[in-house]
Amino acid sequence: xxxxILASTSSLFGEAYLEYLKSEVEILFQGISELxxxxxxxxxxxxxxxxxxxxxxxxxxxxxKVKGLHRFEDPAHALKNxxxxxxxxxxxxxxxxxxxxxxxxxxxKEVVENGVPYLGTSAGSNIGGLNMQNTNDMPIVxxxxxxxxxxxPFNLNAHYLDPDPNSKHNGETRETRxxxxxxxxxxxxxxxxxxxxxxxxxxxxxxEGMLPSRIFLPELPPYEIQPRTVCAFETRQNPL
Amino acid sequence: xxxxILASTSSLFGEAYLEYLKSEVEILFQGISELxxxxxxxxxxxxxxxxxxxxxxxxxxxxxKVKGLHRFEDPAHALKNxxxxxxxxxxxxxxxxxxxxxxxxxxxKEVVENGVPYLGTSAGSNIGGLNMQNTNDMPIVxxxxxxxxxxxPFNLNAHYLDPDPNSKHNGETRETRxxxxxxxxxxxxxxxxxxxxxxxxxxxxxxEGMLPSRIFLPELPPYEIQPRTVCAFETRQNPL
Numbered sequence: 001x002x003x004x005i006l007a008s009t010s011s012l013f014g015e016a017y018l019e020y021l022k023s024e025v026e027i028l029f030q031g032i033s034e035l036x037x038x039x040x041x042x043x044x045x046x047x048x049x050x051x052x053x054x055x056x057x058x059x060x061x062x063x064x065k066v067k068g069l070h071r072f073e074d075p076a077h078a079l080k081n082x083x084x085x086x087x088x089x090x091x092x093x094x095x096x097x098x099x100x101x102x103x104x105x106x107x108x109k110e111v112v113e114n115g116v117p118y119l120g121t122s123a124g125s126n127i128g129g130l131n132m133q134n135t136n137d138m139p140i141v142x143x144x145x146x147x148x149x150x151x152x153p154f155n156l157n158a159h160y161l162d163p164d165p166n167s168k169h170n171g172e173t174r175e176t177r178x179x180x181x182x183x184x185x186x187x188x189x190x191x192x193x194x195x196x197x198x199x200x201x202x203x204x205x206x207x208e209g210m211l212p213s214r215i216f217l218p219e220l221p222p223y224e225i226q227p228r229t230v231c232a233f234e235t236r237q238n239p240l
Numbered sequence: 241x242x243x244x245i246l247a248s249t250s251s252l253f254g255e256a257y258l259e260y261l262k263s264e265v266e267i268l269f270q271g272i273s274e275l276x277x278x279x280x281x282x283x284x285x286x287x288x289x290x291x292x293x294x295x296x297x298x299x300x301x302x303x304x305k306v307k308g309l310h311r312f313e314d315p316a317h318a319l320k321n322x323x324x325x326x327x328x329x330x331x332x333x334x335x336x337x338x339x340x341x342x343x344x345x346x347x348x349k350e351v352v353e354n355g356v357p358y359l360g361t362s363a364g365s366n367i368g369g370l371n372m373q374n375t376n377d378m379p380i381v382x383x384x385x386x387x388x389x390x391x392x393p394f395n396l397n398a399h400y401l402d403p404d405p406n407s408k409h410n411g412e413t414r415e416t417r418x419x420x421x422x423x424x425x426x427x428x429x430x431x432x433x434x435x436x437x438x439x440x441x442x443x444x445x446x447x448e449g450m451l452p453s454r455i456f457l458p459e460l461p462p463y464e465i466q467p468r469t470v471c472a473f474e475t476r477q478n479p480l
Contacts, residue, residue, distance in 0.1 A: 009410045009411075010410075011410055012410065013408035013409070013410060014408075042420070042423070043412070043416075043420075044412075044416055044419060044420060045419060045420050045422075045423035090420075091417075091420050093379075094420075094424075132379065133378065133379050133380055133381075134378060135378070135379065136378070136411060136412075137412075137417070138373070138374060138375070138376070138417040138418070138420065138421060139333075139372065139373050139375065139379065139386060140373055140417075140420050140421040140423075140424055140425065141373075141424055142373075142385070142386050145382070146379060146382050159409065159410065159411035161409060161411070168253035168254075169253070169399065169401060169434065170249045170250075170251055170252065170253060170399065170434050171249075171376060171399035171401070171434075172283070172284075172376075172377075176283075176284055177331075177377065177378040177380075178378070179284060179285060180282070180283075180284060180285050180330075180331050180334075180378065180380050181378060181380040182285075183282070183285035183380075184334075184380055184381055185380065194409065194410055194411075
Protein backbone atom coordinates (compact mmCIF):
# COMPACT_ATOMS: atom_id res chain seq x y z
CA UNK A 1 0.00 0.00 0.00
CA UNK A 2 1.48 3.35 -1.05
CA UNK A 3 2.33 5.56 1.91
CA UNK A 4 3.55 8.90 0.63
CA ILE A 5 3.84 12.60 1.47
CA LEU A 6 4.67 15.04 -1.34
CA ALA A 7 5.22 18.48 0.21
CA SER A 8 5.41 21.80 -1.61
CA THR A 9 8.44 22.97 0.36
CA SER A 10 10.82 21.73 3.06
CA SER A 11 10.49 24.89 5.14
CA LEU A 12 8.16 27.80 5.73
CA PHE A 13 9.35 31.39 6.04
CA GLY A 14 11.08 31.98 9.38
CA GLU A 15 10.79 28.33 10.44
CA ALA A 16 13.38 25.59 10.88
CA TYR A 17 13.93 22.84 8.30
CA LEU A 18 10.85 20.54 8.06
CA GLU A 19 9.39 22.11 11.24
CA TYR A 20 5.85 22.56 9.91
CA LEU A 21 5.79 18.93 8.72
CA LYS A 22 7.29 17.33 11.82
CA SER A 23 4.16 15.70 13.27
CA GLU A 24 3.13 14.37 9.83
CA VAL A 25 6.59 12.98 9.18
CA GLU A 26 6.53 11.22 12.55
CA ILE A 27 3.30 9.49 11.55
CA LEU A 28 4.60 8.60 8.06
CA PHE A 29 7.83 7.16 9.43
CA GLN A 30 6.37 5.51 12.56
CA GLY A 31 8.42 2.46 13.59
CA ILE A 32 11.27 3.31 11.19
CA SER A 33 14.81 3.27 12.56
CA GLU A 34 16.74 4.22 9.41
CA LEU A 35 15.92 6.05 6.21
CA UNK A 36 17.66 6.52 2.88
CA UNK A 37 18.02 10.16 1.84
CA UNK A 38 18.26 11.05 -1.87
CA UNK A 39 20.40 14.23 -1.95
CA UNK A 40 20.81 14.55 -5.74
CA UNK A 41 18.84 17.80 -6.20
CA UNK A 42 21.56 19.72 -4.28
CA UNK A 43 19.88 23.08 -3.49
CA UNK A 44 22.28 25.98 -4.02
CA UNK A 45 24.92 23.49 -5.13
CA UNK A 46 25.39 22.08 -1.58
CA UNK A 47 27.37 18.79 -1.53
CA UNK A 48 25.65 15.40 -1.11
CA UNK A 49 27.33 14.97 2.28
CA UNK A 50 26.38 18.42 3.57
CA UNK A 51 22.78 17.95 2.45
CA UNK A 52 22.55 14.51 4.08
CA UNK A 53 23.99 15.94 7.31
CA UNK A 54 21.31 18.65 7.40
CA UNK A 55 18.62 15.97 7.11
CA UNK A 56 20.29 13.74 9.70
CA UNK A 57 20.22 16.62 12.20
CA UNK A 58 16.46 16.90 11.79
CA UNK A 59 15.79 13.16 12.16
CA UNK A 60 18.19 12.46 15.02
CA UNK A 61 15.82 13.64 17.83
CA UNK A 62 13.02 11.53 16.28
CA UNK A 63 15.29 8.49 16.60
CA UNK A 64 15.75 7.90 12.88
CA LYS A 65 19.21 7.36 11.39
CA VAL A 66 19.79 8.89 7.92
CA LYS A 67 22.00 7.42 5.18
CA GLY A 68 22.73 9.29 1.94
CA LEU A 69 22.02 7.26 -1.21
CA HIS A 70 25.23 8.64 -2.78
CA ARG A 71 27.25 6.71 -0.19
CA PHE A 72 26.15 3.25 -1.37
CA GLU A 73 28.17 1.28 -3.87
CA ASP A 74 24.95 -0.31 -5.12
CA PRO A 75 22.26 2.38 -4.74
CA ALA A 76 19.55 0.23 -6.40
CA HIS A 77 20.14 -2.45 -3.78
CA ALA A 78 20.01 0.20 -1.03
CA LEU A 79 16.63 1.45 -2.26
CA LYS A 80 15.26 -2.08 -2.51
CA ASN A 81 16.21 -2.71 1.11
CA UNK A 82 15.21 0.67 2.50
CA UNK A 83 12.86 0.97 5.48
CA UNK A 84 11.88 4.46 4.31
CA UNK A 85 12.97 7.02 1.68
CA UNK A 86 13.16 10.83 1.63
CA UNK A 87 14.03 12.85 -1.49
CA UNK A 88 14.95 16.46 -0.74
CA UNK A 89 14.43 19.58 -2.83
CA UNK A 90 16.80 21.52 -5.04
CA UNK A 91 17.01 21.40 -8.83
CA UNK A 92 14.54 18.99 -10.45
CA UNK A 93 16.51 18.70 -13.73
CA UNK A 94 19.57 17.58 -11.78
CA UNK A 95 17.61 15.12 -9.64
CA UNK A 96 15.85 13.56 -12.64
CA UNK A 97 19.07 13.32 -14.66
CA UNK A 98 20.85 11.52 -11.80
CA UNK A 99 17.99 9.10 -11.12
CA UNK A 100 17.68 8.14 -14.79
CA UNK A 101 21.40 7.90 -15.51
CA UNK A 102 21.88 5.64 -12.50
CA UNK A 103 18.78 3.65 -13.55
CA UNK A 104 17.15 4.36 -10.20
CA UNK A 105 13.87 5.99 -11.28
CA UNK A 106 12.06 2.69 -11.90
CA UNK A 107 13.59 1.05 -8.84
CA UNK A 108 12.38 3.92 -6.66
CA LYS A 109 8.92 3.75 -8.24
CA GLU A 110 8.61 0.02 -7.60
CA VAL A 111 9.82 0.25 -4.00
CA VAL A 112 7.42 3.08 -3.12
CA GLU A 113 4.51 1.38 -4.89
CA ASN A 114 5.23 -1.71 -2.79
CA GLY A 115 4.67 0.31 0.38
CA VAL A 116 8.00 1.71 1.56
CA PRO A 117 7.09 5.09 3.14
CA TYR A 118 8.22 8.01 0.95
CA LEU A 119 8.64 11.69 1.76
CA GLY A 120 9.34 14.23 -0.96
CA THR A 121 9.81 17.97 -0.65
CA SER A 122 9.85 20.40 -3.57
CA ALA A 123 11.92 18.68 -6.34
CA GLY A 124 11.45 15.42 -4.41
CA SER A 125 7.68 15.99 -4.73
CA ASN A 126 7.78 17.06 -8.38
CA ILE A 127 9.13 13.61 -9.27
CA GLY A 128 6.04 12.05 -7.65
CA GLY A 129 4.03 13.29 -10.65
CA LEU A 130 3.84 11.75 -14.13
CA ASN A 131 6.64 13.96 -15.39
CA MET A 132 8.71 16.95 -14.29
CA GLN A 133 7.24 19.31 -16.86
CA ASN A 134 5.70 21.68 -14.31
CA THR A 135 8.84 22.40 -12.33
CA ASN A 136 9.85 26.04 -11.74
CA ASP A 137 13.52 25.12 -11.86
CA MET A 138 16.16 26.27 -14.30
CA PRO A 139 17.38 23.65 -16.84
CA ILE A 140 20.95 23.63 -15.50
CA VAL A 141 21.55 20.09 -16.86
CA UNK A 142 19.90 18.05 -19.64
CA UNK A 143 18.07 14.94 -18.39
CA UNK A 144 17.62 11.97 -20.78
CA UNK A 145 13.82 12.25 -20.36
CA UNK A 146 11.35 14.33 -18.34
CA UNK A 147 9.41 11.24 -17.12
CA UNK A 148 9.26 10.67 -13.38
CA UNK A 149 7.76 8.29 -10.77
CA UNK A 150 4.03 8.68 -11.44
CA UNK A 151 3.08 7.96 -7.82
CA UNK A 152 0.05 10.17 -8.49
CA PRO A 153 -1.88 10.34 -11.81
CA PHE A 154 -1.19 14.06 -12.31
CA ASN A 155 1.65 16.60 -12.09
CA LEU A 156 2.59 18.96 -9.28
CA ASN A 157 3.69 22.55 -9.40
CA ALA A 158 5.47 22.87 -6.06
CA HIS A 159 5.93 26.33 -4.47
CA TYR A 160 2.80 27.42 -6.36
CA LEU A 161 2.55 31.23 -6.41
CA ASP A 162 -0.50 33.33 -7.15
CA PRO A 163 -0.05 36.24 -9.57
CA ASP A 164 0.98 39.42 -7.75
CA PRO A 165 -1.64 42.07 -8.62
CA ASN A 166 0.93 44.82 -7.91
CA SER A 167 3.66 43.38 -10.11
CA LYS A 168 5.05 45.52 -12.92
CA HIS A 169 7.13 42.59 -14.18
CA ASN A 170 6.40 41.24 -17.64
CA GLY A 171 7.62 37.64 -17.12
CA GLU A 172 4.88 34.99 -17.35
CA THR A 173 2.85 34.17 -14.22
CA ARG A 174 2.79 30.59 -12.97
CA GLU A 175 -0.77 30.27 -14.23
CA THR A 176 0.23 31.39 -17.75
CA ARG A 177 3.07 28.86 -17.80
CA UNK A 178 0.75 26.00 -16.83
CA UNK A 179 -1.74 27.16 -19.46
CA UNK A 180 1.06 26.94 -22.06
CA UNK A 181 1.79 23.39 -20.82
CA UNK A 182 -1.84 22.44 -21.50
CA UNK A 183 -1.63 23.52 -25.13
CA UNK A 184 0.61 20.47 -25.63
CA UNK A 185 -0.24 18.12 -22.74
CA UNK A 186 -3.40 16.65 -21.23
CA UNK A 187 -1.94 15.86 -17.79
CA UNK A 188 -3.78 17.60 -14.90
CA UNK A 189 -1.62 19.91 -12.77
CA UNK A 190 -2.05 20.65 -9.08
CA UNK A 191 -0.59 23.97 -7.88
CA UNK A 192 0.65 23.17 -4.37
CA UNK A 193 1.17 26.26 -2.21
CA UNK A 194 3.91 26.37 0.42
CA UNK A 195 2.51 24.87 3.62
CA UNK A 196 0.43 22.26 1.78
CA UNK A 197 1.17 18.67 0.83
CA UNK A 198 -0.28 15.64 -0.96
CA UNK A 199 -0.95 12.54 1.15
CA UNK A 200 -1.17 9.18 -0.59
CA UNK A 201 -2.43 6.12 1.31
CA UNK A 202 -2.96 3.21 -1.05
CA UNK A 203 -5.24 4.49 -3.80
CA UNK A 204 -6.51 7.46 -1.81
CA UNK A 205 -4.89 10.81 -2.60
CA UNK A 206 -5.76 13.91 -0.57
CA UNK A 207 -4.49 17.47 -0.23
CA GLU A 208 -3.42 18.45 3.28
CA GLY A 209 -2.02 21.43 5.11
CA MET A 210 -3.04 25.01 5.57
CA LEU A 211 -3.95 26.35 2.16
CA PRO A 212 -6.24 25.45 -0.74
CA SER A 213 -4.66 24.00 -3.88
CA ARG A 214 -5.24 25.20 -7.44
CA ILE A 215 -6.30 22.69 -10.08
CA PHE A 216 -5.45 23.13 -13.76
CA LEU A 217 -7.14 20.90 -16.32
CA PRO A 218 -6.73 21.31 -20.08
CA GLU A 219 -9.29 23.59 -21.71
CA LEU A 220 -11.01 24.42 -18.41
CA PRO A 221 -10.70 27.42 -16.09
CA PRO A 222 -8.53 26.67 -13.02
CA TYR A 223 -10.30 26.17 -9.69
CA GLU A 224 -9.48 25.83 -5.99
CA ILE A 225 -9.87 22.79 -3.74
CA GLN A 226 -9.74 22.97 0.04
CA PRO A 227 -7.34 20.97 2.26
CA ARG A 228 -8.52 17.36 2.90
CA THR A 229 -10.07 17.09 -0.54
CA VAL A 230 -9.73 13.78 -2.38
CA CYS A 231 -7.83 14.26 -5.66
CA ALA A 232 -9.63 12.38 -8.41
CA PHE A 233 -8.94 14.24 -11.63
CA GLU A 234 -9.41 12.41 -14.86
CA THR A 235 -6.09 11.91 -16.64
CA ARG A 236 -6.67 11.94 -20.33
CA GLN A 237 -4.25 10.50 -22.84
CA ASN A 238 -1.38 12.83 -23.68
CA PRO A 239 -1.71 13.55 -27.42
CA LEU A 240 2.01 14.01 -28.04
CA UNK B 241 28.87 41.78 -39.86
CA UNK B 242 26.49 40.68 -37.10
CA UNK B 243 23.71 43.20 -36.49
CA UNK B 244 21.63 42.01 -33.56
CA ILE B 245 19.37 43.19 -30.73
CA LEU B 246 18.55 40.73 -27.93
CA ALA B 247 15.95 42.35 -25.66
CA SER B 248 14.89 41.20 -22.20
CA THR B 249 11.20 41.67 -22.93
CA SER B 250 8.89 42.71 -25.77
CA SER B 251 6.95 45.16 -23.62
CA LEU B 252 7.27 47.22 -20.47
CA PHE B 253 4.52 47.47 -17.86
CA GLY B 254 1.66 49.67 -19.09
CA GLU B 255 3.22 50.17 -22.54
CA ALA B 256 2.24 48.92 -25.99
CA TYR B 257 4.00 45.99 -27.69
CA LEU B 258 7.66 46.86 -28.53
CA GLU B 259 6.97 50.57 -27.74
CA TYR B 260 10.12 51.15 -25.65
CA LEU B 261 12.28 49.57 -28.39
CA LYS B 262 10.72 51.31 -31.37
CA SER B 263 13.49 53.79 -32.19
CA GLU B 264 16.17 51.08 -31.80
CA VAL B 265 14.24 48.68 -34.01
CA GLU B 266 13.90 51.37 -36.69
CA ILE B 267 17.69 51.74 -36.71
CA LEU B 268 18.27 47.95 -36.74
CA PHE B 269 15.84 47.41 -39.60
CA GLN B 270 16.68 50.56 -41.61
CA GLY B 271 16.09 50.03 -45.33
CA ILE B 272 14.22 46.74 -44.77
CA SER B 273 10.88 46.27 -46.52
CA GLU B 274 9.99 42.76 -45.29
CA LEU B 275 10.94 40.65 -42.29
CA UNK B 276 10.48 37.02 -41.37
CA UNK B 277 8.88 36.50 -37.97
CA UNK B 278 9.57 33.29 -36.00
CA UNK B 279 6.39 32.72 -33.96
CA UNK B 280 7.24 29.27 -32.53
CA UNK B 281 7.49 30.29 -28.85
CA UNK B 282 3.71 31.01 -28.79
CA UNK B 283 3.23 32.99 -25.54
CA UNK B 284 0.12 31.86 -23.68
CA UNK B 285 -0.49 29.27 -26.40
CA UNK B 286 -1.46 31.92 -29.00
CA UNK B 287 -1.54 30.52 -32.58
CA UNK B 288 1.28 31.16 -35.05
CA UNK B 289 -1.08 33.27 -37.19
CA UNK B 290 -2.37 35.37 -34.29
CA UNK B 291 1.16 36.00 -33.06
CA UNK B 292 2.37 37.00 -36.52
CA UNK B 293 -0.59 39.36 -36.90
CA UNK B 294 0.29 41.11 -33.62
CA UNK B 295 3.81 41.70 -34.90
CA UNK B 296 2.58 42.84 -38.34
CA UNK B 297 0.41 45.49 -36.65
CA UNK B 298 3.48 46.93 -34.94
CA UNK B 299 5.63 46.99 -38.08
CA UNK B 300 3.00 48.25 -40.54
CA UNK B 301 3.38 51.99 -39.63
CA UNK B 302 7.18 51.63 -39.97
CA UNK B 303 6.64 50.38 -43.52
CA UNK B 304 7.87 46.80 -42.93
CA LYS B 305 5.83 43.81 -44.09
CA VAL B 306 5.87 40.77 -41.78
CA LYS B 307 5.73 37.13 -42.91
CA GLY B 308 5.42 34.25 -40.40
CA LEU B 309 8.05 31.52 -40.83
CA HIS B 310 5.36 28.88 -40.23
CA ARG B 311 3.69 29.88 -43.51
CA PHE B 312 6.62 28.84 -45.73
CA GLU B 313 6.80 25.41 -47.30
CA ASP B 314 10.59 25.59 -47.12
CA PRO B 315 11.38 27.61 -43.98
CA ALA B 316 15.16 27.09 -44.32
CA HIS B 317 15.01 28.68 -47.77
CA ALA B 318 12.90 31.53 -46.37
CA LEU B 319 15.50 32.24 -43.66
CA LYS B 320 18.35 32.11 -46.15
CA ASN B 321 16.59 34.73 -48.29
CA UNK B 322 15.33 36.94 -45.46
CA UNK B 323 16.04 40.66 -45.40
CA UNK B 324 15.63 40.64 -41.61
CA UNK B 325 14.49 38.24 -38.87
CA UNK B 326 12.57 38.70 -35.61
CA UNK B 327 12.03 35.89 -33.08
CA UNK B 328 9.32 36.68 -30.52
CA UNK B 329 9.04 35.58 -26.91
CA UNK B 330 7.00 32.83 -25.27
CA UNK B 331 8.23 29.44 -24.18
CA UNK B 332 11.93 28.80 -24.85
CA UNK B 333 11.62 24.98 -24.67
CA UNK B 334 8.97 25.08 -27.38
CA UNK B 335 10.96 27.47 -29.57
CA UNK B 336 14.18 25.44 -29.29
CA UNK B 337 12.38 22.14 -29.95
CA UNK B 338 10.76 23.52 -33.11
CA UNK B 339 13.97 25.08 -34.45
CA UNK B 340 15.96 21.88 -33.91
CA UNK B 341 13.30 19.47 -35.17
CA UNK B 342 12.92 21.51 -38.35
CA UNK B 343 16.72 21.73 -38.63
CA UNK B 344 16.53 25.53 -38.60
CA UNK B 345 18.83 26.38 -35.65
CA UNK B 346 22.04 26.18 -37.67
CA UNK B 347 20.48 27.88 -40.68
CA UNK B 348 19.36 30.78 -38.50
CA LYS B 349 22.80 31.00 -36.90
CA GLU B 350 24.55 31.14 -40.27
CA VAL B 351 22.20 33.73 -41.72
CA VAL B 352 22.52 36.06 -38.71
CA GLU B 353 26.29 35.61 -38.56
CA ASN B 354 26.40 36.63 -42.21
CA GLY B 355 24.81 39.96 -41.36
CA VAL B 356 21.03 39.65 -41.71
CA PRO B 357 19.63 41.97 -38.98
CA TYR B 358 18.12 39.98 -36.09
CA LEU B 359 15.80 41.06 -33.32
CA GLY B 360 15.00 38.75 -30.41
CA THR B 361 12.76 39.39 -27.42
CA SER B 362 12.65 37.19 -24.31
CA ALA B 363 12.74 33.54 -25.59
CA GLY B 364 13.96 34.95 -28.93
CA SER B 365 16.86 36.53 -27.01
CA ASN B 366 17.57 33.47 -24.86
CA ILE B 367 18.40 31.54 -28.04
CA GLY B 368 21.06 34.14 -28.87
CA GLY B 369 23.17 32.65 -26.05
CA LEU B 370 25.28 29.48 -26.13
CA ASN B 371 22.42 27.41 -24.76
CA MET B 372 18.94 27.87 -23.26
CA GLN B 373 19.95 26.68 -19.80
CA ASN B 374 19.22 29.99 -18.07
CA THR B 375 15.62 30.36 -19.22
CA ASN B 376 12.90 30.95 -16.61
CA ASP B 377 10.39 28.99 -18.67
CA MET B 378 8.57 25.81 -17.76
CA PRO B 379 9.70 22.62 -19.61
CA ILE B 380 6.34 22.12 -21.33
CA VAL B 381 7.97 20.11 -24.15
CA UNK B 382 11.25 18.14 -24.40
CA UNK B 383 13.75 19.61 -26.90
CA UNK B 384 16.34 17.29 -28.50
CA UNK B 385 19.13 19.47 -27.07
CA UNK B 386 19.46 22.71 -25.08
CA UNK B 387 22.06 24.21 -27.49
CA UNK B 388 21.11 27.44 -29.23
CA UNK B 389 22.53 30.04 -31.67
CA UNK B 390 25.61 31.25 -29.81
CA UNK B 391 25.43 34.75 -31.34
CA UNK B 392 27.10 35.92 -28.10
CA PRO B 393 29.75 33.95 -26.13
CA PHE B 394 27.63 33.77 -22.96
CA ASN B 395 24.08 33.02 -21.83
CA LEU B 396 21.21 35.38 -21.08
CA ASN B 397 18.69 35.33 -18.29
CA ALA B 398 15.91 37.46 -19.78
CA HIS B 399 13.37 39.16 -17.47
CA TYR B 400 16.07 39.14 -14.77
CA LEU B 401 14.51 39.79 -11.36
CA ASP B 402 16.27 40.89 -8.18
CA PRO B 403 15.41 39.01 -4.98
CA ASP B 404 12.44 40.59 -3.18
CA PRO B 405 13.65 41.47 0.35
CA ASN B 406 10.04 41.32 1.60
CA SER B 407 9.26 37.90 0.14
CA LYS B 408 8.13 35.13 2.46
CA HIS B 409 8.25 32.62 -0.38
CA ASN B 410 10.69 29.75 -0.13
CA GLY B 411 11.21 29.08 -3.88
CA GLU B 412 14.73 29.75 -5.14
CA THR B 413 15.66 33.30 -6.22
CA ARG B 414 16.93 33.86 -9.75
CA GLU B 415 20.41 34.40 -8.34
CA THR B 416 20.33 31.04 -6.51
CA ARG B 417 19.22 29.27 -9.70
CA UNK B 418 22.09 30.78 -11.69
CA UNK B 419 24.50 29.83 -8.91
CA UNK B 420 23.25 26.22 -9.18
CA UNK B 421 23.88 26.41 -12.97
CA UNK B 422 27.49 27.37 -12.28
CA UNK B 423 28.10 24.27 -10.17
CA UNK B 424 27.89 22.32 -13.45
CA UNK B 425 28.66 24.88 -16.18
CA UNK B 426 31.38 27.45 -16.87
CA UNK B 427 29.34 29.62 -19.26
CA UNK B 428 29.00 33.27 -18.09
CA UNK B 429 25.42 34.47 -17.57
CA UNK B 430 24.12 38.00 -18.03
CA UNK B 431 20.96 38.85 -16.07
CA UNK B 432 19.09 41.22 -18.40
CA UNK B 433 16.48 43.35 -16.63
CA UNK B 434 13.27 44.36 -18.39
CA UNK B 435 13.97 47.58 -20.31
CA UNK B 436 17.52 46.54 -21.23
CA UNK B 437 18.93 44.81 -24.28
CA UNK B 438 22.13 43.47 -25.80
CA UNK B 439 23.39 45.13 -28.98
CA UNK B 440 25.76 43.20 -31.26
CA UNK B 441 27.53 44.97 -34.13
CA UNK B 442 30.15 42.72 -35.65
CA UNK B 443 32.37 41.58 -32.80
CA UNK B 444 31.31 44.36 -30.45
CA UNK B 445 28.73 43.45 -27.83
CA UNK B 446 27.27 46.10 -25.51
CA UNK B 447 24.46 46.34 -22.98
CA GLU B 448 21.90 49.06 -23.72
CA GLY B 449 18.72 50.46 -22.23
CA MET B 450 17.72 51.88 -18.92
CA LEU B 451 19.04 49.55 -16.25
CA PRO B 452 22.34 47.96 -15.25
CA SER B 453 22.83 44.26 -15.98
CA ARG B 454 23.99 41.61 -13.51
CA ILE B 455 26.97 39.43 -14.41
CA PHE B 456 27.37 35.89 -13.08
CA LEU B 457 30.69 34.11 -13.54
CA PRO B 458 31.50 30.70 -12.04
CA GLU B 459 33.09 30.82 -8.59
CA LEU B 460 32.92 34.64 -8.40
CA PRO B 461 30.45 36.98 -6.69
CA PRO B 462 27.97 38.53 -9.16
CA TYR B 463 28.46 42.17 -10.10
CA GLU B 464 26.65 44.95 -11.97
CA ILE B 465 27.58 46.63 -15.25
CA GLN B 466 26.05 49.89 -16.44
CA PRO B 467 24.26 50.37 -19.79
CA ARG B 468 26.66 50.95 -22.74
CA THR B 469 29.27 48.64 -21.24
CA VAL B 470 31.19 46.35 -23.61
CA CYS B 471 30.58 42.68 -22.73
CA ALA B 472 33.89 40.83 -22.81
CA PHE B 473 33.59 37.98 -20.32
CA GLU B 474 35.96 35.10 -20.62
CA THR B 475 34.14 31.91 -21.58
CA ARG B 476 35.92 28.98 -20.04
CA GLN B 477 35.55 25.44 -21.28
CA ASN B 478 32.44 23.70 -19.99
CA PRO B 479 33.70 20.73 -17.93
CA LEU B 480 30.64 18.52 -18.52
